[in-house]
Amino acid sequence: MKIRTMEYFIKEALTSLKRNGLMSFASVTTVALSLLILGMFLVMVLNLNNMASTLESQVQISVYLQDGLTDLEMREVGTRITKIPGVVQVSFVGKEEAMSRFKERLGEQQGLLNALGEANPLPNAFEVKVDNTERVKAAAQTMMQLKGVENAKFGQEVVEQLFALTKMVRIFGLIIIVFLALAALFIISNTIRITVFARRKEIGIMKYVGATNWFIRWPFLLEGMMLGFGGALVAVLFLNETYGVLIHQVYESLAFLPLIPQYPFITNISVVLLVTGTVIGALGSTISLRRYMRV
Amino acid sequence: MIHLDGVSKIYDNGCVALSDITLDIPKGDFVFVVGPSGAGKSTFIKLIFREELPTKGKLIVNGRNVGELEPSEIPYLRRNLGIVFQDYRLLPNKTVYENVAFAMQVIESSRRDIQKRVSHVLDLVGLRHKAKNFPGELSGGEQQRIAIARAIVNNPVVVIADEPTGNLDPETSWDIMRIFERINRNGTTIVMATHDKSVVDAMKKRVIAIEKSCIARDQVRGVYGYED
Numbered sequence: 098m099k100i101r102t103m104e105y106f107i108k109e110a111l112t113s114l115k116r117n118g119l120m121s122f123a124s125v126t127t128v129a130l131s132l133l134i135l136g137m138f139l140v141m142v143l144n145l146n147n148m149a150s151t152l153e154s155q156v157q158i159s160v161y162l163q164d165g166l167t168d169l170e171m172r173e174v175g176t177r178i179t180k181i182p183g184v185v186q187v188s189f190v191g192k193e194e195a196m197s198r199f200k201e202r203l204g205e206q207q208g209l210l211n212a213l214g215e216a217n218p219l220p221n222a223f224e225v226k227v228d229n230t231e232r233v234k235a236a237a238q239t240m241m242q243l244k245g246v247e248n249a250k251f252g253q254e255v256v257e258q259l260f261a262l263t264k265m266v267r268i269f270g271l272i273i274i275v276f277l278a279l280a281a282l283f284i285i286s287n288t289i290r291i292t293v294f295a296r297r298k299e300i301g302i303m304k305y306v307g308a309t310n311w312f313i314r315w316p317f318l319l320e321g322m323m324l325g326f327g328g329a330l331v332a333v334l335f336l337n338e339t340y341g342v343l344i345h346q347v348y349e350s351l352a353f354l355p356l357i358p359q360y361p362f363i364t365n366i367s368v369v370l371l372v373t374g375t376v377i378g379a380l381g382s383t384i385s386l387r388r389y390m391r392v
Numbered sequence: 393m394i395h396l397d398g399v400s401k402i403y404d405n406g407c408v409a410l411s412d413i414t415l416d417i418p419k420g421d422f423v424f425v426v427g428p429s430g431a432g433k434s435t436f437i438k439l440i441f442r443e444e445l446p447t448k449g450k451l452i453v454n455g456r457n458v459g460e461l462e463p464s465e466i467p468y469l470r471r472n473l474g475i476v477f478q479d480y481r482l483l484p485n486k487t488v489y490e491n492v493a494f495a496m497q498v499i500e501s502s503r504r505d506i507q508k509r510v511s512h513v514l515d516l517v518g519l520r521h522k523a524k525n526f527p528g529e530l531s532g533g534e535q536q537r538i539a540i541a542r543a544i545v546n547n548p549v550v551v552i553a554d555e556p557t558g559n560l561d562p563e564t565s566w567d568i569m570r571i572f573e574r575i576n577r578n579g580t581t582i583v584m585a586t587h588d589k590s591v592v593d594a595m596k597k598r599v600i601a602i603e604k605s606c607i608a609r610d611q612v613r614g615v616y617g618y619e620d
Contacts, residue, residue, distance in 0.1 A: 102500050299483055305441070306546065307471035308498035310464065 102312070109316035110323055113292045120288040121324060127284045128328025128377060129335075131277030132370045136336040138270030139366050142263055144357055149259035151355045158237045158251040160223040166245050171221060174245045178225055181239050183232035188224050195219040206350060220247060278377060281328070285381025289321050293389045300390060313390070317382045325378020326371060333367040393419040393550060393581045394440060399449035401435050409435035411605040412449070417583065419549070422576045424592050425585040426616055427602040433585040436602060437554045440583065441473050442466050454549055471499055474543030474580075478555040480535045482527040482542075488514070489523040492542045499546060513541040517571055533564035540571055544580070551575060553584040557591065565591060592616040 114121045160178065162171060171189070178187050190198075196217050200207045225240070227233050233251050240249040293300070303313050340363050347356050394417040401410040410432045417423055425433050438444040439451055442458050451458045454472045461469060482491050489510060496506045514520040517537040527535050536556060543551055553572070557565035569591050576582045586592060592599060592615065599614025600607060609617065 099500055101503065105497065298481065302481055302483065302494070303498050304467075305470060305475045305481075306495040306498055306542070307467040307469075307473075309467045312498055312500075 106315045106319055110319035113295075113316070113320050114323060116295065117288055117291055120284075120291055124281075124284045124288045124324040124381075125328045125331065127277075128281045128325055128374050129331035131274070131281045131377075132329050132332035132374055133335055134277060135270075135274045135373070136332055136366055136370050138266065138274065139369070140336070140340060140363075142267050142270065143362070145259055145263040145266065147357050148355055149256050149263065152256045152259070158225040158227065158233060158240065158249055160225060160240050160249045161220040161247045162222060163245055163247045164220065166221070170245055174243055175223060177243055178223060178240060181236050183227045183229060183236050184225055185228045186226040190222045190224055192217050192219050192221055195222065204350070281325075281377050282381050282384070285321050285324050285378055286384040288324060289317050289382040289385040290389050292317060292320060293385060297390075314386055317386055317390075318379055321378040321380075321382030321385075322375050323378065325374040325376070325381070327374075328378075329371045329374025332374070333370050336370070337363050337367065393417055393421070393454060394583065395450075395452040397450040397452075399439065399446045399451050401432075401439060401444060402447045408605050410439070410602075413607055414449075415600065415607065415610060417581060419581055420576070420579050422573070422582045422595075422597040423584065424595075424597055424599045424614070424616075425583065425602060426587070426592060426599055426618065427608070428618070429587075432602045432605045434554060437552055437583070437585050440550070440552055441475055442469055467499075471546060472549050474540075474546070474548035474551040476536070476539050476543045476551065476553040476556045478558040480527070480532075480539045482535055482538055484527055486526075487523065488519065488525050488527065488530070488538050491527065491538060492545050495542045495545050501546075509545050509547075510541075513545045516544075516574070517541045531564075533560050533567055536560065536564075536568055537571060540568070540575075544575055548580065550581040550583065553582070553586075555585055555587060557586065557588050562590065569595065589616040589618070 160174075162174060166174075175187055175189060178184060196210075196219050199219065200210060203209065225236070227236050237249045237251045240246055300313055337359075341359055344356055344359050347354055396413050396415050399410060399413045400408070402408050413436070425436055427433050435444060439446055439458065440453055442453075442461060446459050449459075453469065456465070456469055458469065483494065486494060492510045492513060493506050496509060501509075510523075511520060514523055517540055519534060519537055519541070522530060522534065522538075527538065530538070536559075540551075540556070543553075551572070556572075557568050560568065565588060572582055572584070573595070596613045599609065599611050599616070601609040601614075601617060
């Protein structure tokens with residue numbers, strides 16, 4: 098394709114965009130909205146997945162002891178835990194240490210704990226490491242049976258819940274995204290249809306003087322792609338800004354939440370959104386060209 | 393140049409527009425296609441530039457079997473044809489120059505060729521001084537001359553005209569016919585459907601009369617042969 102022909106295509110596409118200002122605006126807005134929601138779901142699902150696998154890699158069982166055990170009784174529980182198959186390390190975390198760790202995690206917000214006064218509701222506990230992820234569940238169950246043990250918790254439960262949540266978010270997200278993508282497709286194909294209609298005379302003449310079908314199609318295809326890309330760009334800018342703010346907020350107040358850092362995470366999502374937007378635009382015009390222009 | 397062998401055209405609704413037409417139009421011919429309205433003139437014209445497909449028979453235009461052309465080959469057939477319509481079909485928001493240049497742009501001619509050719513054909517139809525005007529500022533005859541300039545700008549081997557003088561007064565029609573004659577003298581084949589009795593009678597060219605979907609007459613130096 099000659100450069101001058103390409104210039105011609107781009108000029109024609111831009112002219113149409115301007116001429117159908119309102120429809121162009123509606124298309125860009127719809128695409129932006131759809132892709133923004135798609136982007137948000139991507140960010141959410143990927144972060145939940147990330148959290149789940151971070152937790153999974155920490156194969157640690159927290160064994161909470163009943164209140165009111167004597168030192169001797171506690172030491173006995175510890176010895177029994179050591180004998181459970183797969184256990185490689187057992188360390189004691191007393192009430193006071195648990196409290197000071199908690200305070201540390203809360204950071205600036207530890208003032209909240211003042212409401213408790215002198216009381217410390219946290220139990221004495223053992224932190225137990227197991228050599229193999231698959232043994233965690235069985236080991237935790239054995240520990241739960243031990244005398245003096247209140248509860249034995251391990252990451253897996255949270256991990257399973259997180260995975261279930263991810264799955265749900267994914268399904269809902271998918272449904273919403275499909276609907277929004279269809280809406281975007283519909284609006285773009287309508288915009289292009291209007292362009293095709295406005296230029297049907299020109300198209301007729303192009304056909305009579307021997308323009309190839311692709312020569313006729315390109316400006317419309319470009320127009321659709323520009324609409325899609327424009328919408329995606331709006332979504333990307335918004336998402337980038339919002340995630341930046343979110344990360345900042347989380348680091349300040351909820352530092353223990355393992356969020357995926359902004360870069361290159363958001364950059365990758367941006368690429369996905371921009372490509373998706375452009376493809377939706379191209380598809381939208383293809384639909385219109387097929388139906389309203391016999392070329 | 394154009395060769396029909398047993399060509400029929402039956403539309404989807406069962407209407408027979410042309411029935412078993414066989415004829416030959418050699419290169420450089422000037423042919424009038426005449427006949428009552430609805431007899432099949434327009435269908436004949438449309439078959440040549442592959443607006444319609446023949447239902448039966450073989451139609452060869454400039455060495456291509458039109459009935460067997462792939463859709464992607466149609467543009468290349470049309471690049472060898474110039475088409476002129478009764479209603480001019482100019483683009484109102486482009487200048488005279490741009491309207492003619494458009495036909496070269498869409499087949500990706502170089503900028504230099506476009507400048508040279510467009511000036512040349514505007515000279516040929518005598519409207520170079522109106523190059524910067526818009527079609528709306530021109531008379532009907534001038535608009536048709538622009539349409540002819542556009543039709544010949546890509547050096548077609550055949551110019552097809554469907555009632556080119558249908559909207560014009562007699563004097564203007566003659567200006568248009570003189571331009572067609574000049575184009576024909578340069579070796580371009582001309583096929584023209586027309587209702588213009590005085591033009592056909594005066595020019596003494598080949599006349600093909602189509603009546604009731606069939607060829608009723610094919611005369612070398614023919615006359616219109618119908619009462620207006």
